[in-house]
Amino acid sequence: MARNSAIPPESFEEILAWLDPDREVAATMYVQLYHDLSNIFRWRGCSDPEGLTDDVFDRVARKVHEVRLTYQGDARRYFHGVANNVFMENLKKVKTQVSLDDDEVPEPMSAKGDEAGTLEMEECLQACLPKLSPDNRKLILAYYAKEKQAKIDNRSELARQLPVETLRVKVYRIRVSLQECIERCLERKANQR
Amino acid sequence: MTDALLREFLLGRLADDETRQRIESLFLTDPHTKETVLAVEQDLIEDYLEDNLTQDERQRFISRYAKTEEQRRNLRITKSIKDWAVAEPQAPQVTTPTVSVWNRLWTQPQFKPVLVVPLAIAIVIAIVLASIWLNSQRERRKHLAIEQELAQLNSPASLSEVPAQMISRELKPVTVRSAELQTEISLRSDIHTVQFTLPWIQQERYPAYEAQIRRLDDDESYTIPNLQEVSNEQHVIRLRLLTSMLSPGQYQIHLRGVATDGARSPDEEYSFTVTR
Numbered sequence: 090m091a092r093n094s095a096i097p098p099e100s101f102e103e104i105l106a107w108l109d110p111d112r113e114v115a116a117t118m119y120v121q122l123y124h125d126l127s128n129i130f131r132w133r134g135c136s137d138p139e140g141l142t143d144d145v146f147d148r149v150a151r152k153v154h155e156v157r158l159t160y161q162g163d164a165r166r167y168f169h170g171v172a173n174n175v176f177m178e179n180l181k182k183v184k185t186q187v188s189l190d191d192d193e194v195p196e197p198m199s200a201k202g203d204e205a206g207t208l209e210m211e212e213c214l215q216a217c218l219p220k221l222s223p224d225n226r227k228l229i230l231a232y233y234a235k236e237k238q239a240k241i242d243n244r245s246e247l248a249r250q251l252p253v254e255t256l257r258v259k260v261y262r263i264r265v266s267l268q269e270c271i272e273r274c275l276e277r278k279a280n281q282r
Numbered sequence: 283m284t285d286a287l288l289r290e291f292l293l294g295r296l297a298d299d300e301t302r303q304r305i306e307s308l309f310l311t312d313p314h315t316k317e318t319v320l321a322v323e324q325d326l327i328e329d330y331l332e333d334n335l336t337q338d339e340r341q342r343f344i345s346r347y348a349k350t351e352e353q354r355r356n357l358r359i360t361k362s363i364k365d366w367a368v369a370e371p372q373a374p375q376v377t378t379p380t381v382s383v384w385n386r387l388w389t390q391p392q393f394k395p396v397l398v399v400p401l402a403i404a405i406v407i408a409i410v411l412a413s414i415w416l417n418s419q420r421e422r423r424k425h426l427a428i429e430q431e432l433a434q435l436n437s438p439a440s441l442s443e444v445p446a447q448m449i450s451r452e453l454k455p456v457t458v459r460s461a462e463l464q465t466e467i468s469l470r471s472d473i474h475t476v477q478f479t480l481p482w483i484q485q486e487r488y489p490a491y492e493a494q495i496r497r498l499d500d501d502e503s504y505t506i507p508n509l510q511e512v513s514n515e516q517h518v519i520r521l522r523l524l525t526s527m528l529s530p531g532q533y534q535i536h537l538r539g540v541a542t543d544g545a546r547s548p549d550e551e552y553s554f555t556v557t558r
Contacts, residue, residue: 122310129306131346134294165310173303210362218366233367242526245427252423253430257321264324264363271359 100150107157107164122165126172133176141179145172213274217267225263232260283315284508285430286437288322293342331361336442425502428527432506435475435522448475448522453535453552455483465554473525480537480552482517488539488547491519498532507540528556 096104108122109115123142130138148171149156160167218226231247247256283305287296296302308315329335330343348354434440451465467476482491490510496503504527509519519537532555539547 125310125316129309132292132294134342134345136349163311166307169307169310206358207362210358214359214362214366229363230367230370233364234370235368245424245431253427254318254321257324258317261317261321261324264360267363268356268359271362272355275355 096146096150100153103153103157104146104150107153118165122168126168129169129172130176135176135179136183141172141175144175148175209275209278210271213271213278214267216274217270220270221263221267229260229263229267232256283318284437285322285325285434286439286508288319289326289437289439292319292323292326292346293339294346295342327357327360328364331357331364336439339439425504429504429506432504432523432527433508435524436506436509436520438510441520441522445475447473448477449473450477450479451554452479452481453554455481456551456553467525467528467554467556469525469528469530469556469558476523476525476528478521478523478535478552478554480519480521480535480550482511482519482537482539483550484539484547486539486547487511487517489542490540492538492540492546493519493521494536494538495521495523496534497529498534509537530556530558532556 105112105115105119108118123146126142126145127138130141135141145168149168156167157164221229235242287301288305290296291302291305296305305315305319309319310316326335326343327347330340330347335343348357449467451467453465480493490508493506493509494503495506506521509521512518512520521535521537532553535552535554536549537552538549541547
């Protein structure tokens with residue numbers, strides 16, 4: 090996860106001010122930007138996306154004072170440019186290092202013997218579902234109800250009521266809120282143990 | 283930006299660095315692109331959970347989405363949501379009572395029967411207009427949904443797989459085949475997909491092709507963008523259609539090349555007949 094403590098408070102404040110004049114909006118953008126850059130590194134296949142993102146923020150923090158005055162355009166594009174540099178450097182580093190860990194990753198769905206975890210997940214899902222509005226619950230149920238070919242037919246049917254893009258984004262938002270609720274519930278359960 | 287392109291992006295398979303940079307930049311700054319990318323990511327996760335990925339896609343997926351314990355937990359959460367939805371019986375549609383509105387109106391003391399006729403006419407006209415509008419909207423959405431489905435069916439990832447219950451047919455361009463060689467497709471319940479092989483006979487090659495399909499009796503046509511040649515040696519384009527989209531009649535396919543600057547080549551025409 091983030092190790093942003095390395096960023097001096099004044100640089101942190103300056104980054105926030107650069108992102109948006111409203112501190113609250115800027116703080117949200119900061120967190121979002123962190124997640125987005127981590128995602129970008131992950132999609133590029135980097136093994137430590139968070140570590141590289143930390144590196145990006147560290148570098149921007151060191152330069153923000155000068156860059157901010159001269160840089161034209163969206164600050165997030167500057168972060169993206171720095172991320173490109175970090176990526177290229179990391180690529181060279183990885184090429185010159187002999188990897189000690191096996192690239193083989195266990196199949197996440199083949200994990201056997203975690204019945205307690207499955208049960209907890211089920212309990213949390215059942216606890217979170219009633220928190221959705223009836224319409225959202227009905228939509229997510231209809232969206233995920235079918236698999237394979239039946240899924241395509243089912244979604245074409247749903248798309249008669251809502252444009253495909255809107256439907257997908259709407260389901261995505263509902264699913265994210267459900268997922269966050271389940272994660273919080275699982276964390277609470279873990280803390281109780 | 284098509285779903286197929288974003289899928290390649292998410293799996294780290296985009297060879298074109300410029301395109302990747304452009305998607306990343308929009309992902310960071312444009313909320314609409316971000317939501318689209320994340321929605322395509324959800325489809326990808328679903329395909330993984332339903333075991334619909336090719337071996338290469340699966341390996342790339344696992345190295346990006348199942349490497350850490352947190353990621354694996356997220357996948358399990360998504361799976362639990364899907365499992366719940368599949369197991370849960372579909373809730374019946376709730377219908378709102380319509381009679382009670384009339385009853386209430388009728389029982390209003392100030393409601394005079396003399397007003398009923400003009401009011402009823404106005405309501406009928408409004409209902410007719412609304413239903414015409416709703417119908418056109420529904421048709422438009424249906425059309426877009428079918429085009430989207432066709433684009434997905436013909437994405438490079440989908441074309442690399444050979445689904446069961448598929449038949450293949452080669453269509454000759456109308457300009458080079460004789461009239462009696464019309465290809466016939468018979469609709470059968472055990473066949474879900476038809477794959478057409480369309481030879482490209484023009485000299486000029488293009489980075490992408492676009493097909494437009496239409497039933498001769500219909501005004502409606504569907505466009506399938508971003509089709510590719512099978513390989514540099516074989517100048518043919520594959521096009522897949524779901525039989526559920528077809529009905530008896532004669533169909534025409536217009537295929538054209540799309541240059542990098544968006545310019546279109548002259549059309550090649552192919553045709554086939556669908557029978558029961």
